[in-house]
Structures are given as C-alpha cells and as structure tokens.
Amino acid sequence: MKSHTRHLTFNVPARMDFVNITSQVADEVRKSGVREGLCLVNAMHITASVFINDDEPGLHKDYKRWLEQLAPFDPSPERYQHNRTGEDNGDAHHKRQIMGREVVVAITNGKLDFGPWEQIHYAEFDGRRRKRVLVKIIGE
C-alpha cells in the first residue's frame, strides 16, 4: 500500500469565499503514484469546509446568500454564545456544518474518478489568515 500526505495552505482575503482546489489535489494524486485508491481532502480548521460542486460564480453567490440566511454573521454574544469566548465567528462554525468538513474521492487508473462537473472547493468562512487543507491518498 502506498500513501501520500500533503498540507495545503490558504490565506483567503475575504471573510467568506470559495477556492477551486481541484488541480492542486490532482497534482498530489499524480505525485502519489497511486493508480487505485482513495483521496481524502479535508479542512483542518473548524470554520472552513471542503465540498464538491460546480465552479459557477452565480451558484457560489447563491450559496453565500443561503448560508448567510441559515447562519448569519453576528459578532455579538447574543445570537451565538460561542462569541462570549471573545471570538466573532460563531456563524462560521455553523456554515461549515452545512457545507461539510471533507470529501473522499475515488482514484481510478491514476486519476480522480469524477463526474462531468465535480470540482473540489475549499470554503472559507472566517478568512484573512493562514489556514490548512489536508490531502491524504492511500492505495496502490
């Protein structure tokens, strides 16, 4: 069994934004030499997500508006008790649960085994600082 580990770093200038990381993950698959296996991609921070969906700007705007409705940014400690700790990112912990922590992608014939529109995105909900994404590949 082969394994390959890589920690990617992002510093997203906005509080909330999405970054297409498919080509970076595909690079790691190539480097791993794995032909058949699994590729885990997960946010290492709890106010960020990794998700697979379309890389379409209108959809990304829709997601941001929708997440803001489901869990509005509010730095006060009234809406989010979490903000009593001195943080202002209670909303980000909720948005991350909707969009998910991780994806697991099959590797077949040495490539990400994807449908026609699947793209891997890093989703930042509390940006403007360095945060990491883990890529772990196992297989043969």
Added chain:
Amino acid sequence: MKSHTRHLTFNVPARMDFVNITSQVADEVRKSGVREGLCLVNAMHITASVFINDDEPGLHKDYKRWLEQLAPFDPSPERYQHNRTGEDNGDAHHKRQIMGREVVVAITNGKLDFGPWEQIHYAEFDGRRRKRVLVKIIGE
C-alpha cells in the same frame, strides 16, 4: 490491497426522489472479495446525493418537504443566480449540500458493517435523466 470500481446508473422519473441502493452496493462488496476495508459510495453529479438513513416512506416525504422549505424549487433567475446560466436547478445544488455527496462504509468480515436501520439511498434532486453513482471498494 484489492480494489473494485463500479459505476451505477439511475434514471429517476421524478425531479426529486430517493432510491434504496443498499443491495446493489452489497453486491459490489461481494464481487470485490474484500473482507476488511472501506466502501465509498458517491453521487457523480452535483445535483444528487448519497445518504444513509431509514427506508421509511413517511420519513422520505418529511425530507422532501423540509428540503423544499430550505431550498425551494424556483426556476426563475431571481432566487438563484445559478439559473441565469439557463439552468432551472439552482435549488438542487443546495439540497445536495444538505444531504451530502457521499458515504464511506466499513467492510468487516466481507460485509457492510451496518447498524440495524442503516440503508444507503441515492437522492435525486434534478431527475428525469441518466445520472451515475460511483462505488469504490479498497481493502483486503
């Protein structure tokens, strides 16, 4: 390490519906010959989900009504900017994020290692056409 790959195809006649695919996945586990390992099952399309929950018709109706509340079908480009692309399925991209893209299931003693009510479902949110689900099994 063994690996086994299968792409299942579905053509769900409704816009939104759920299909129990547990027995098809279990068949692939048997064919794989894997006794101890992991089984990934994921939608290959971004307006569909794979989820594990009870196969109970009342619950499935509840899910559909709830998802419709959280992300209503609306082909207009006002609610979903995604629909400015000519698509009418903006809602489906949101429903899919709630229900998830994939499940990873343990294989123990050659079988899906399941609790008493776990059933794998394909969830279609933009049906009436052929779409695929990937089953990837690795282990020994």
Added chain:
Amino acid sequence: MKSHTRHLTFNVPARMDFVNITSQVADEVRKSGVREGLCLVNAMHITASVFINDDEPGLHKDYKRWLEQLAPFDPSPERYQHNRTGEDNGDAHHKRQIMGREVVVAITNGKLDFGPWEQIHYAEFDGRRRKRVLVKIIGE
C-alpha cells in the same frame, strides 16, 4: 494492509447532547498499529451523528438551538409523517442529516492528523438508550 475495527457504545442521558470521543478514537489508532492510513468514525444509528468541530460549551449550545430551529422536536404525526409509525423522533432524523453521519480522518506517523481545534464528537439526537459508533482503521 492492516485493519482494525471497534464498536463503541454510548448511552446519552439527554435526548440531544454531544460527547467528545477524540481520545477513544486516538486509542484505537494506537491499538491498530497503523502509521499511514485512514480512520472512519460513523454513527451506526440514523438519529445520531459523528462530527468534527470545537469542544466549546457555548458553541454546543448554539448548535442545539440552531438544530432545534431547523428541525424542531415534535412528537405529533402532523409535522413529521415519520411519527405516524409510532416513533416520536422524526426531528432527530433531520438533525442527523445537518450534522452528518461520519468523519474520515487521516492517520500520519501513527496519529490522527488534526488541525489545532479539531475534536471528534458523537452527537445524539434521540438518546436515553444504548447506541453504537463504529471506528474502522485501514493502512500500514
């Protein structure tokens, strides 16, 4: 390839509560002897979740209030058709979909490869009885 399987049992005294299970999962990683691999942790019941986020009491209260807004407890069969089966836990099946069934965590150098605040939680939405969580580890 090595594999290691463990079924953990929980009996949460409240209907809804979260339990930090990180140290129990880390114990299983140690016992597995796996240095490089993947660790799957999933609820085996369909009214419970496993999720990774901060172990901060204010945040946990926020999650509970938010989940109660998104899918209120209501034993009547009017809001949840699922409750026509004699169950009163329709809400729990919805809360579980928001928080997710499972997490997959990388194992690197024999340890859970975690960011600074990642903690694995068992989330109970229909407690006061014995329920199980599966830990499955594969790797080398």
